[in-house]
Amino acid sequence: MNRSGGDLTVGPRWGGAALLRAGVLAFAGSIGVTDAHAHHAVQIIAATTAFTVLDEHGARLRGTTVVVPADAPHRVEVGAEEGTVVFLDPESAPGRSAHLRAVRSGWTVTPVPSFTRRRALAIAVDELIAHLAPATAGDGVAPRHSAIDDALRLLPDLVAAGPVSGTELAARVGISASRLTHVFTEQVGIPLRRYVLWSRLQVAITRVQAGDDLTGAAHGAGFADSAHLTRTTREMFGLPPSVLSRHVSWDLDGTG
Known part of the structure; x- marks a missing residue:
């Protein structure tokens, strides 16, 4: 993802499908703009076309993937017609993993699996969680108490x-x-x-x-x-x- 300046046009409105389970809110569809804000959930955004996020230092991050750490001020300045946004509770295992990767390696270089409309959102979320915290998704887990x-x-x-x-x-x-x-x-x-x-x-x-x-x-x-x-x-x-x-x-x- 490249940093750039200049005037940018507003993208599409928010709309699509979503799922909610404990510790995870995931959305797939058109990604709209937001006002400047910070939220406690770790946010992973992946799109099929470039979008623009303005970070807390005023730098414009333009590309197809970004991971926003917990409580980090930012705003989506230009959206995308097709993409996926996943919010992870930072106190969950995958949320902690995503947060630490973004803090240590940068918002734009944290690797995440790709998302496309052809794949079920729940499957994509399962793969993302397994990617971030494989120990929580592996076979052979002890029976639940x-x-x-x-x-x-x-x-x-x-x-x-x-x-x-x-x-x-x-x-x-x-x-x-x-x-x-x-x-x-x-x-x-x-x-x-x-x-x-x-x-x-x-x-x-x-x-x-x-x-x-x-x-x-x-x-x-x-x-x-x-x-x-x-x-x-x-x-x-x-x-x-x-x-x-x-x-x-x-x-x-x-x-x-």
């Missing part, structure tokens, strides 16, 4: 009911809170508290897709109000819930 299976079964109802207490969840599945915290992160690939946050986002998007307004979706997902939901999505992804729901066709189990 029964307490983790129990926790995963309980969490949807707990998330819908309101705040989730790790101590109470641990008691319900029969292990200590510290043990649950350790094993959950190890076997699910993301800390429990982050898993709960992503679960709330999934519930909120599901409710918006079903016709709820943002206030109803926020309350149904356990957020304090629509402002809390909006603040969370902006902090995580740099986009408001309205953009994430209105122009995108969602796969909310991450398998399509």
